[in-house]
Amino acid sequence: MLKSSQRYSLLGLLLVLALLVQGCVVQPVAPAAEEGAKWCSGVDITFFPGGPAGGVFANNVYNGAKQAEADLGPNVNYVFSDWDPQKMIQQFQEAVATNPDGIAVMGHPSDDAFSPLIDEAEAQGIIVTSQNTELPASFAKYQSNGFGYVGAVNYTAGYNLGKEAVARFDLQAGDRAMVWGLLSQPSRGERTQGVIDALEEAGVTVDYLEIDAATNADPAAGTPTFTGYVSSNPDVKLVVTDHGGLTATLETYLKAAGKGPDDVYGAGFDLSPATLAAIRGGWTDLVIDQQPWLQGYLPILQICLTEVYGFAGLMIDTGAGFADKDNVEFLAPLVEREIR
Numbered sequence: 001m002l003k004s005s006q007r008y009s010l011l012g013l014l015l016v017l018a019l020l021v022q023g024c025v026v027q028p029v030a031p032a033a034e035e036g037a038k039w040c041s042g043v044d045i046t047f048f049p050g051g052p053a054g055g056v057f058a059n060n061v062y063n064g065a066k067q068a069e070a071d072l073g074p075n076v077n078y079v080f081s082d083w084d085p086q087k088m089i090q091q092f093q094e095a096v097a098t099n100p101d102g103i104a105v106m107g108h109p110s111d112d113a114f115s116p117l118i119d120e121a122e123a124q125g126i127i128v129t130s131q132n133t134e135l136p137a138s139f140a141k142y143q144s145n146g147f148g149y150v151g152a153v154n155y156t157a158g159y160n161l162g163k164e165a166v167a168r169f170d171l172q173a174g175d176r177a178m179v180w181g182l183l184s185q186p187s188r189g190e191r192t193q194g195v196i197d198a199l200e201e202a203g204v205t206v207d208y209l210e211i212d213a214a215t216n217a218d219p220a221a222g223t224p225t226f227t228g229y230v231s232s233n234p235d236v237k238l239v240v241t242d243h244g245g246l247t248a249t250l251e252t253y254l255k256a257a258g259k260g261p262d263d264v265y266g267a268g269f270d271l272s273p274a275t276l277a278a279i280r281g282g283w284t285d286l287v288i289d290q291q292p293w294l295q296g297y298l299p300i301l302q303i304c305l306t307e308v309y310g311f312a313g314l315m316i317d318t319g320a321g322f323a324d325k326d327n328v329e330f331l332a333p334l335v336e337r338e339i340r
Contacts, residue, residue: 037073038071038072038073039072039073039304039308040072040073040074040304040307040308041073041074042073042074043073043074043075043101043303043304043308044074044075044100044101045074045076045077045100045101045102045103045104045300045303046076046079046095046100046102046103046104047065047076047077047078047079047103047104047296047299047300048078048079048081048088048091048092048103048104048105048106048131049061049062049065049078049079049106049296050080050081050083050106050108050132051080051081051083052080052082052217052218053080055245056219056244056245056247056248056270056272056274057244057245057270057272057292058080058083058292060270060272060293060338060339061131061132061292061293061295061296062078062296063293063296063339064293064294064295064296064297064298064339065078065104065296065297065299065300067293067296067297068296068298068300068301068304069300072300072301074101074300074303076300077098077100079091079095081106082216082217083217084213084217085108085109085110085113085188086109088105088109089109089114089117092105092114092117092121093117096117096120096121096124096126099124099126100126101126101127101307102127102128102129102303102306102307103121103127104128104129104299104300104302104303105128105130105131106130106132106133107130107131107132107133107134107135107187107188108132108185108187108188109185110135110185110186110187110188111135111136111137111138111186114135115135115137115138118135118138118142118147122142122145127146127147127303127306128142129146129147129148129149129150129299129302129303129306129313130147130148130149130150130151130299131149131150131296131298131299132152132290132292133154133187133188134149134151134153134154135149135187139313139315143313144312145306145312146302146303146305146307146311146313147313148298148299148302148312148314148315148316149315149316150295150299150302150314150316150318151290151295151317151319152191152288152317152318152320153317153319154187154190154194155190155191155193155194156194156319157191157194157269157290157319158190158192158193158194158195158196158197158198158242159194159195159197159198160194160198160288161194161195161198161240161267161269161286161288161322162194162195162196162197162198162199162240163202164267164286164288164322165177165238165240165265165267165286166198166199166202166204168285168286168324169237169238169285171199171204171237171238172202172203172204173202173203173204174203174205175204175205175237175238176204176205176207176233176235176236176237176238177199177204177205177206177207177236177237177238177239177240178207178208178229178233178236178238178240179192179195179196179199179206179207179209179240179242180209180211180222180226180239180240180242180243180246181196181208181209181210181211181240181242181243182210182216182242182243183208183210184210191242191269192208195240195242196208199238204238207236209225209229211243211246212225215246216243216245219243219245219246219248220249220252222253223249223252223253223256226256227253227256227257230257230258231257237264237265238264238266238267239253239254239264239265239266239267240267240268241266241267241268241269242268243268243269244268244269244292246268247268247269247270247272247275247284247287248270248272248274248275248278249274250266250268250275250278250284251274251277251278251281251283251284254266254283261281261283262282265285266278266283266284266286267284267286267287268284268286268287268288269288269290270287270288270289270290270292271287271289271323271328271331271335272335272338273335273336273338275335276331276332276336279323279324279328280325285324285325286322286323286324287322287324288319288323289319289321289322289323289331289340290319291318291321292318293338293339293340298314298316
């Protein structure tokens with residue numbers, strides 16, 4: 001057994017050793033930057049918000065990216081594409097030619113169209129990451145280089161919305177639903193297919209309408225299409241708009257077709273001030289929120305994390321929550337600021 005003096009000597013030795021070990025711990029090294037600069041200062045990024053400048057959904061994405069730019073300090077160039085996959089391809093090529101440190105791109109053109117261009121960008125040392133629509137081939141190939149994904153898992157999000165609509169609105173076999181979507185776009189169209197599959201599994205008769213280019217860029221242009229469909233199918237019980245801009249325009253469509261807020265169930269994607277008003281008024285009954293503000297903020301963060309610290313790509317699913325009249329007031333202040 002140790003004497004009292006020996007115990008104190010041993011404790012003192014252990015304390016000294018602990019202090020020495022603490023002093024030897026390697027502290028993280030911050031990136032070199034001028035005093036007062038933010039940790040991602042000097043990093044050049046090209047960012048694709050997707051739709052038209054100021055448009056529904058695209059503006060929420062843009063707001064998230066602008067907040068990341070302000071918080072982290074990179075130089076960001078914003079490229080708007082009117083949701084046109086061909087325009088996205090051309091703009092991506094133009095962005096690569098400017099040799100930024102990173103590009104955050106919407107995946108609407110699909111892997112088949114994008115993969116060769118992303119290969120070229122990666123060979124040039126440009127970090128590429130994606131938002132809103134997955135590019136699984138590029139993700140698998142370049143995740144270790146910082147290729148991440150922020151957005152909903154498209155098929156799952158569509159299927160979940162269709163299944164939720166069947167349950168909430170007590171749809172029965174033989175009931176009619178209109179799905180207005182983008183099946184022609186290989187990756188983006190998976191969400192539309194998910195909606196259709198869920199409805200058809202319940203025996204619902206689905207009438208599918210493709211969103212044309214004019215309506216894709218300007219949802220108001222689709223009003224004649226909608227009114228024409230409803231006049232030919234007055235028994236339609238559910239309308240699903242697979243597009244944030246069209247969901248925000250659903251009240252306008254229904255009024256133009258002579259329908260009241262209780263005549264047709266309305267479901268769609270993404271919150272906006274117009275959709276908030278439509279939910280309050282009973283025009284829109286169910287919305288799946290894929291949190292587009294995060295689809296702006298997190299890709300900027302991804303590129304900064306990879307460029308400055310060498311982190312690999314992150315896979316982040318933002319599309320799990322539903323909004324309706326029961327919870328929309330909680331979200332309303334953020335919706336009005338175009339954060340949710």
